[in-house]
Amino acid sequence: MAAASGFVTSIGFLDSKLGMDTSGLLRFNNLGSFAQFSSSSSSCSSATFPYQARTFRKGLKVKKKTRPLSLNPKCQVVDEIGSRASSLSALELLKTSAADRYTKESSSIMVIGINFRTTPVQIREKLSIPEAQWPQSISELCGLHHIDEAAILSTCNRMEIYVVALSQHRGVKEVIDWMSKKSGVPTSELCQHRFLLYNKDVTWHLFEVSSGLDSLVLGEGQILAQVKHVVNSGQGVPGFGRKMSGMFKHAITAGKRVRTETSISTGSVSVSSAAVELAQIKLPQSSYTTASVLVVGAGKMGKLVIKHLVAKGCTKMVVVNRTEDRVSAIKEEFKDVEIVYRSLSEMFTCAAEADVIFTCTASDAPLFLKKHVQTLPPVRPDIGHRLFIDISVPRNVESPVSDLETARVYNVDDLKEVVAATKEDRLQKATEAQGIIWEEVVKFEAWKDSLETVPTIKKLRAYAERIRASELDKCMSKMGNDVSKSQKKAIYDLSMGIVNKLLHGPMEHLRCGGTGNRSLGETLENMHALNRIFELDTEISVLEEKIRSKMEKNQK
Known part of the structure; x- marks a missing residue:
């Protein structure tokens, strides 16, 4: 520890x-x-x-x-109102509920997730969301009453939902209910495994994830590419808003800095390389170079498995994939290795001839069932058992296969013993990364806090516009019908010019990095002062408007 x-x-x-x-x-x-x-x-x-x-x-x-x-460890979302309900009469509760609902809470950034530390793969695979479904899932989440923005990061080791919630407590309940409905995992079971973070802790966590500090293999680089996929898949999706987009882009910056300014990723292993090392450990030493190898899947994970197999001295393997294009590209990269392509229809024929089988596809259903595996011929006596190294989530090899005497099945949760040997050294290197992460956290939090002035700017301009329009109508009604179009335009332009010039000073004091080079603290003080002076009640009214609009839309 x-x-x-x-x-x-x-x-x-x-x-x-x-x-x-x-x-x-x-x-x-x-x-x-x-x-x-x-x-x-x-x-x-x-x-x-x-x-x-x-x-x-x-x-x-x-x-x-x-x-x-x-x-x-348990998940019980209890409203502040509800916790006092027993001591209040129904009438008192009715009077205080509207005020408490939005004055006790403000919008929050939250992450609700599971990962390889909190949750076994049997549950992670049920909650996993394929990348192609991320945009639709974001839309569904933002259709909930109290969720304003959303992002999803789903990999073999984690499934995390990031949201901007208009109400913290209600937002948590809505997201957990959504996760349960989508996955079929009961909320009671889900809440035994999930973790929950708010605001700055979310920023810190995501930046650690992007930097490889929260990975099974400390310092691994693939997670940074997966964070980039979140940004790419969120482009154009209405629910992937300004705060979510900004936070993930800052996380990418933090991840890049950690990898370029520290040595944490030097010689680091990925999940794919750990899988290859696990196979090497489980095979008899005398049989490693002669074992027949089958790789099922030629996507990103499959290509990495092949790369690390080659690095370990493997010179021949069979690759099963839906199409031949990816395998051909891999063969071009590793010209000195004999890579044989086979279609999915030939998978069991290839498996019958293989001693070690790596599975790394995006299939939602298991590819190898117990009834299929038990019909495969035994491997050579010096090998002992057919090895299945399954690094897919959802799993490609169903759990009952491990009950067979002729097979040994290992999944991503079994890779921990491989990476344990190098973890201590990487933990020492990780302390260098902490300072970089904090610098990036502070930058993002300053940027995010500066967004708080945007509602005030809109409210103040709307307040001034209402006065301008009202006074203009009074003026035009007094002037009668003898006013030409050019005169009306001149009067309109005059009213707009007066308002714009009067608002220029206050608006500049609400913008960070303006001509006065004000600090964030000064800007926020100005915001609160203007809210009080003009009685804008910005944050509360914005939340009320957003939630009311969502509820009305969902009721249609």
């Missing part, structure tokens, strides 16, 4: 050095434990255990501190 404690940053340091609110902080480290500094309003039973928090900013003295940790 000592090495992992470097991933939990001192709360006092964050508050004082970064000016960031760290309440409700939830952190995963790469040994599988996690810490939550609880400020949650949910009523969940808690278990406590100690942890060590450590700061490791460059140039600062390391400081250790032990505090109790709160762990909430």
Whole structure:
């Protein structure tokens, strides 16, 4: 645990050095434990255990501190109103509910997810969402009453839903219900495994994910490409809004910086290379170079498996794929290796001749069933058992196959023993990446906070426009019908010019990076002052308008 404690940053340091609110902080480290500094309003039973928090900013003295940790394994979303219902009469509850609903809460960025630490592959595969379905899923999520923006990151090791929620508590409940309905996993079971983060903790988590610090193989590079796919697939999707798009683009920047400015990815292994190493471990040493190899799937994962097989000395293999194009491209890249293409219809014929079978397709249903595998002829006596290395989620090899005496099945959750040997060294390298991540977190949070002034700008302009239009109508009615079109236009332009010039100063004070070079703190102070002066009630009214519009749309 000592090495992992470097991933939990001192709360006092964050508050004082970064000016960031760290309440409700939830952190995963790469040994599988996690810490939550609880400020949650949910009523969940808690278990406590100690942890060590450590700061490791460059140039600062390391400081250790032990505090109790709160762990909430259950999921019970309880409204603040509901928790007081027993002590209020129905009339009092009715009077206070409308005010409490939007004054107690504001919009939040949240992530609700599962990963290889919290959830076994048997459940992860049910919750997995293919990349082709991400846009449709975003639209469905944003159709919920309290979800304004959404993004989905679904890989073999995680399925995470990022949202901008108009109401924190209601948003959590809606997303969990949606996940349960889509996957068929009961909410009670889902909530035993899911993790939940809010606001700045979401930013930190995503930046760690993009940097490879939250991966099964610490420092692996494939996850950065998968984060890029989130941005690419979200282009043009209405629910992939400004905050989601901005956060994921900042995460890509953080991931690139960590890989170029630290040595964490030097010699790092991916899930594919770990799968090849696992096969090498499980095969008898004398049989490794002579074992017959079959790779099912020639996509990104399949190509990586082939690449690492070649690096380990494999000179001949059979590749089964739906089409020959990808296999031909791989053969061009590895001209010194004998790669034989076979179609999917020949898969079982090829499997009968293979000692080691790697499966890495995007199939929703298992390709190898127990009834099929038990009919395959036995492998050579020196091999012992036919090995299935299944790195697909959903799995390509059904679980009952492992009951057969003639087969041994390994999935992505079995790769941990392979990467454990190099983890300690990578944990040391990961401390260098933390400073970079915090720099990028601060930049994103400043950018996100600056967006808070946008509703005020819109409200203030709308407020001024209502006054201008009203006074213009009064003026035109007094002037009668003898006013020419050119005169009307001149009067209209005069009213617009006056409003624009009066608003110019306040608008400049609401924009970060304006001519006055104001800080974010000054800009937000100006925003709150204008809200009070003109009684704009921006945040509350924006939330009310958005939620009311969603409810009316869904009722049609």
